[in-house]
Each structure stands twice: as structure tokens, then as C-alpha cells.
Amino acid sequence: MPEVVIPIGPQHPALKEPVNFRIIADGEKIVRLELNLSYNHRGIEKAAEQRNFIRVLPLLERVCGICSHSHATCFAKGIEEIMGLEIPPRARYIRTIIAELERMHSHLLWLGVAAHEIGFNTLFMWTWRDREAVQDTLEEMSGNRVHYNMNEIGGVRCDLTPAQIEAALLRLPNLEERIKKYREMVDSEETLLIRFRGVGSMSREEALNYGAVGPTARASGVDYDVRRDDPYLAYAEVPWNVVTDTRGDVYGRTRVRIGELWESSQIVRFCLENIPRGPIRVDAPKNAPKGEILSRYEAPRGELAHYIRTNGTDKVERIDIRTPTLANWTSVAVCLVNKNLADIPVIVAAIDPCLSCTSRMVVVNNERRTNGAGAPGVQITSDPKNRQNRM
Amino acid sequence: MAGSDTGLSQRLVNWARVKSPWLTVYNSGACNACDIEIIACLMPRFDVERFGILAKGSPRHADILIVTGHVTLKQASRLRRVWEQIPEPKYVIAMGACGASGGVFHGLYHMMDCVDSVIPVDVYVAGCPPRPDEIINAVVTCLNLLGEDAAHGGKEWRQKKPAGGAPAEKTSAEVS
Numbered sequence A: 001m002p003e004v005v006i007p008i009g010p011q012h013p014a015l016k017e018p019v020n021f022r023i024i025a026d027g028e029k030i031v032r033l034e035l036n037l038s039y040n041h042r043g044i045e046k047a048a049e050q051r052n053f054i055r056v057l058p059l060l061e062r063v064c065g066i067c068s069h070s071h072a073t074c075f076a077k078g079i080e081e082i083m084g085l086e087i088p089p090r091a092r093y094i095r096t097i098i099a100e101l102e103r104m105h106s107h108l109l110w111l112g113v114a115a116h117e118i119g120f121n122t123l124f125m126w127t128w129r130d131r132e133a134v135q136d137t138l139e140e141m142s143g144n145r146v147h148y149n150m151n152e153i154g155g156v157r158c159d160l161t162p163a164q165i166e167a168a169l170l171r172l173p174n175l176e177e178r179i180k181k182y183r184e185m186v187d188s189e190e191t192l193l194i195r196f197r198g199v200g201s202m203s204r205e206e207a208l209n210y211g212a213v214g215p216t217a218r219a220s221g222v223d224y225d226v227r228r229d230d231p232y233l234a235y236a237e238v239p240w241n242v243v244t245d246t247r248g249d250v251y252g253r254t255r256v257r258i259g260e261l262w263e264s265s266q267i268v269r270f271c272l273e274n275i276p277r278g279p280i281r282v283d284a285p286k287n288a289p290k291g292e293i294l295s296r297y298e299a300p301r302g303e304l305a306h307y308i309r310t311n312g313t314d315k316v317e318r319i320d321i322r323t324p325t326l327a328n329w330t331s332v333a334v335c336l337v338n339k340n341l342a343d344i345p346v347i348v349a350a351i352d353p354c355l356s357c358t359s360r361m362v363v364v365n366n367e368r369r370t371n372g373a374g375a376p377g378v379q380i381t382s383d384p385k386n387r388q389n390r391m
Numbered sequence B: 001m002a003g004s005d006t007g008l009s010q011r012l013v014n015w016a017r018v019k020s021p022w023l024t025v026y027n028s029g030a031c032n033a034c035d036i037e038i039i040a041c042l043m044p045r046f047d048v049e050r051f052g053i054l055a056k057g058s059p060r061h062a063d064i065l066i067v068t069g070h071v072t073l074k075q076a077s078r079l080r081r082v083w084e085q086i087p088e089p090k091y092v093i094a095m096g097a098c099g100a101s102g103g104v105f106h107g108l109y110h111m112m113d114c115v116d117s118v119i120p121v122d123v124y125v126a127g128c129p130p131r132p133d134e135i136i137n138a139v140v141t142c143l144n145l146l147g148e149d150a151a152h153g154g155k156e157w158r159q160k161k162p163a164g165g166a167p168a169e170k171t172s173a174e175v176s
């Protein structure tokens, strides 16, 4: 049968975010997937070079609306290391609490979206209802439901009052109850098992070769978590476990995420109960000394890396953000080959894609290119109009 | 919408439209936060379906377009195309600080800076991101606008009188 190209996006009823898939299919089987990701490129890295450290934190939070605390903490952590600052223990605990609450809201959100993709809308509604409890806690602590803006260079912006801690602890038992229920459901609910088991499987070797990170890699048996292997914030002092699975399919990824939900709730509980007293920030110098650092952070979707270079002023000279979704896309393209067309939504959803933070831009400057300099197999059109379109 | 207050059938259509508007959401460069807050509106706690509001994937089925985020250069033409596909009468809600002015991204190299420079906007919602209740408020404001427009037979009555011969541009109501 001849191959057909099915274009999807950037605006499509099945898509939540603008992305363009070109699926090359042979009958019902997928032969190849071509991706065009960068519809939302905003140029944040460039903008970050022009703002000082105080102004850059709110900007970096808006790299992604779901893991906003991750980006701000990752950056603050890096700059503090360059400055040689040690943040107070209470600030470390507050950052950890917000980070884990963020992971909980992100994983609940994901579970809902994955259920929605297979048409199981009841679970979608349930998880999003439970997510509201997490959102309430975050709103009480930081003042905003989504962009918390808790970080400052040298500590956190606002303290947790005993009343806030008590309210958060009161919400936890119910959430834990629900997480247990979801764990049971995933193992017993026929709707989920049929659509998740054996779908989009990826072996450990493939996961390593294609650079998968986070729950996607951990579901394939890659036992790696930045929180344990390169501890930051309060993770070294908190008892918790890395959740892995050996199945490597969407079912395995669901189990890993639900396991992480449970671990996160336990970390939040421990931190809330054992939060040390003391100041919440130290005074940070205005300028950072010359230096460079690769700051790593375990965001809900996987390892997030900020490469930061400073030059002795109050601005960064260069910041490069490698987001987990960018690392995971290759694995999707691999997982999809030879699968059924109908499994595309759930396989794509299984890496928990977030496109706003993944958008990159490549400018192909034809004037500066000499003939034959392109990599083999890469076609470069010399039509200037086409160049515009590729932006 | 000319002659909207004439025939019975037209009055029926107007009534139905105000009672059950269908929305479509277009992410024209948002940071995702505005999008998830819109989805949160559809969920049990906020539940906009009790107002008859239904989220639809296709712009051809929609009455109200919610644009989240500022508009990136690459998205501008696509947003315009989506807007053109919506049948008249169509209403646009611009979400958040980004939709109004570009927010934290104001002035970056790949930005149009506001939705208004690409398509006409009827309602703005303040916030970064706006809370779900503010979004619901915006949609309800939009519905009131829809009813008033139907009574006036079009959107023209909202247009400011040209001052000193210059054509007026703003046709928007503000929500905050």
C-alpha cells in the first residue's frame, strides 16, 4: 500500500497546544513521524540576558505554566552557587514543599489528560477535582494558583505561617486516600489496562540511547533521578524513594507517575512537619562573579538543565534552557514507529508533552552557507520565502 | 446581524446563542498556564457547562474565541485564519496580561505584543494567569455583550464616534 501523509495541527481538535505532526502512515501503521514544534517560540533566553536577577525570575517562571517553580528554582540555585551563597534551611524546605506540590499538581493533571485521550472522562474529572486541593494549598502559600513566584536569589519571598502549614496538613490525608484509589484503579480498571498495556513500549537501551528523561525513562527501568543522584534543596534530608518500573509502556509510565504522586505527598508531609525555624533568606550581592554553571533540577517531566554564564554584572551573559520535553520527543518518534494510528494520542500524551517550553528557533542563513556544507540528507532550499517559514 | 430584531426565527437564534455559547481556545504563544486555567473552568469545581458553555475543538463550530497568550510572529497568520473561520457573529476574549499587552514578554523579538494587533478583541481578562472565576466572569460579560449587540443589530453601536475625523478602533469592554 502506498504511504500517505497525515498532517495534524497546529490547530486541531485533538491538540491542546500548537504543534504540527506529519504522520507518514501505511494503512493503519505508522511509518514515520515528522515534528514541527516551534510555534510558541518567544525568545526568553535572549530576554533573560537583558534583565537583572530580580527581574529575570518572573520571566523564567513563564517559560512554562505547569513547571514554573522548577525553572525559577533551577536558575536561583545556579546563581546562588556562582555567588557562593548558602540559603537558610527554612528556605530550602519551603522551596521543596512548593516543588513537590507542583509535581503533584502536574502529575494529577497528566493522569487526567491521559485518561481523556483514551476517552475515560470520568477519571479526567476526578483527578482535576483532586488537583484543586493542591492548587488551593499553593494559592494559600504563595498567593497565586499557577505562577507562585516564591523564589528570590538567596531564599524565598514569603514565609509559611503555622495556619498555612496546618491547613495544608489537613488537606493531605484526603489526597493520599485518592492517590491510593488511583493506584488501585490503574491496576484493575479494564478501560485503562486495555489502552495502556503494551502501548508505546520502549526498552531500557532505547531510553538511554534516545536520551529520555524523567518518568518516561524511569518507566523503562532507568534508575536515575536528579533529586537522589545530585541532591539539592532538602532532598538529602528527607526519606523518599525513586520510583521505577520495568514495563516501559504507557502503563509503566502511569504507574511511575502515580508512585511519584505518593512519594511527593510523603515528602510534603515530612517537610511540613519538620520545617526548621529561622530566617527565610540571606542578603544576596547585586552582581554575580564571573563564572559558569550547569544547574540541574528534577522537574515533574524529567531532568531540567539551565546552563548559566555570568560575567561579573547583575545580568547573565548567556542562559541556555534544556527542558525535559525536548529531551523526550525523540523517544516518542521512536515509540510510534510500527504502531497503530489510534494509539498516537496516548503515546504522545505519555511523555506529558509541554510545548511552550520546547519551542526552539533555527535560522538558516543561506547567504552564509557554501555549497554542499549541509549535513548529508539535509535539504536546504534557497528560496528566501521558505527561509521565513522555517522560523 | 442586520435585522436581528425582526423575524421570530432570528429572535430564537439570538436567544439560543446567549443561552449556550460554544468556545474554542487557541494557544497563540501562551506559557500554558492560561490554558490549564481554562481547562480548570470545565472541571467539577468551576463547571462552566452549567451556563451552557461548551468547549469545542473546531473554530467552525464556535461563537467565542479565547486567545491565550501574546501572538508570536509565526502564529499571527494562523490566528487570523482561525478567526476567519468562525461564523459571524464572533467574539474574541484575550486572556491574561499577555493577551492585552504582551505581559512579561512585551517587546521580545518574536512577538506581536497583543492580540488586538491581529484580530479585534471584545473582552480582556486581567491576570497572569487569570483565575478560573475571572475567566467565567469574562465569558458572562461576553454573553451580555452578545445580547446587547443582538438588540442593537450589530457591533457598530459600540464603536466610538470618530474624533476629529480619525477612525475609531477600540470596540472593547474591559473586565478586571
Ligand code: SF4
Residues within 6 Å of the ligand: A062, A065, B029, B030, B031, B032, B033, B034, B068, B069, B070, B095, B096, B097, B098, B099, B103, B104, B127, B128, B129, B130
Ligand atoms: S498571561 Fe501570564 S499565565 Fe497567561 S500566557 Fe501570559 S505569561 Fe502565561
